[in-house]
Amino acid sequence: MRTSLLLLCLLISSVVQAAPDYAREERWAAEITPALVVGDAVYLEQKSGHKFLALYTEAPKSRGAVIVVHGMGVHPDWALIGALRSGLADTGYTTLSVQMPVLAASGLGEEYPALFPDAAERIAAAVGFLRSKGDQQITLVAHSMGARMANYFLTQSATPGIAAWVSIGISNGEFAEPAKLHLPIFDLYAERDFAPIRQKAEARAAVLRKLKGSAQIEVAGTDHYFAGSETELVKQVRQFLDRRPQSN
Numbered sequence: 001m002r003t004s005l006l007l008l009c010l011l012i013s014s015v016v017q018a019a020p021d022y023a024r025e026e027r028w029a030a031e032i033t034p035a036l037v038v039g040d041a042v043y044l045e046q047k048s049g050h051k052f053l054a055l056y057t058e059a060p061k062s063r064g065a066v067i068v069v070h071g072m073g074v075h076p077d078w079a080l081i082g083a084l085r086s087g088l089a090d091t092g093y094t095t096l097s098v099q100m101p102v103l104a105a106s107g108l109g110e111e112y113p114a115l116f117p118d119a120a121e122r123i124a125a126a127v128g129f130l131r132s133k134g135d136q137q138i139t140l141v142a143h144s145m146g147a148r149m150a151n152y153f154l155t156q157s158a159t160p161g162i163a164a165w166v167s168i169g170i171s172n173g174e175f176a177e178p179a180k181l182h183l184p185i186f187d188l189y190a191e192r193d194f195a196p197i198r199q200k201a202e203a204r205a206a207v208l209r210k211l212k213g214s215a216q217i218e219v220a221g222t223d224h225y226f227a228g229s230e231t232e233l234v235k236q237v238r239q240f241l242d243r244r245p246q247s248n
Contacts, residue, residue: 071144
């Protein structure tokens with residue numbers, strides 16, 4: 001009896017830990033929005049009624065739209081994510097940087113897959129928002145755990161509405177269910193990236209060879225977070241986007 005009760009308590013604990021931390025999202029929104037210099041804060045809504053922050057920057061004479069997806073436990077204006085959303089807008093691409101579901105600060109990476117369905121719903125809402133603005137060619141740009149969330153969305157959605165995917169340092173180093181990926185992928189990773197990402201680069205390249213318009217690049221002299229190399233990161237993503245057909 002005692003053993004069964006302990007197992008039940010552990011199961012309940014794991015479910016609670018895997019729940020999105022909405023309070024943490026709200027704290028970040030309260031920090032980000034008053035100091036916002038580039039773009040506008042918008043709130044998108046999930047089926048549950050939960051509203052989440054997205055940072056929308058419309059480029060004049062937009063050449064296309066980009067949904068920017070951050071990694072584990074951060075926010076839509078964090079570090080390289082902020083550089084991407086503002087830098088790509090400066091080069092003519094409308095951007096929508098979306099708050100992904102996060103766990104409490106103590107949450108572990110292995111707990112995050114429980115949030116992937118929630119993340120997919122948010123990405124779908126972002127696609128819907130951009131389409132309501134007239135954007136038809138939408139690229140998904142995602143970093144680290146966010147790239148895994150993007151991977152889940154692309155393989156689980158019958159009609160994702162995404163023209164191309166830029167995967168930056170996908171945190172487990174691999175593409176899940178690659179047979180379900182039917183779009184150009186740009187796989188970016190750093191010279192000093194985490195070991196699984198570097199070690200599985202060739203396996204990812206094998207997937208890319210089957211997808212027309214795909215490419216893989218290792219960015220020299222930087223780490224998983226592209227600290228100090230944000231300009232180069234934006235440049236590489238922009239060059240990939242520039243090679244895509246324009247629809248706007």
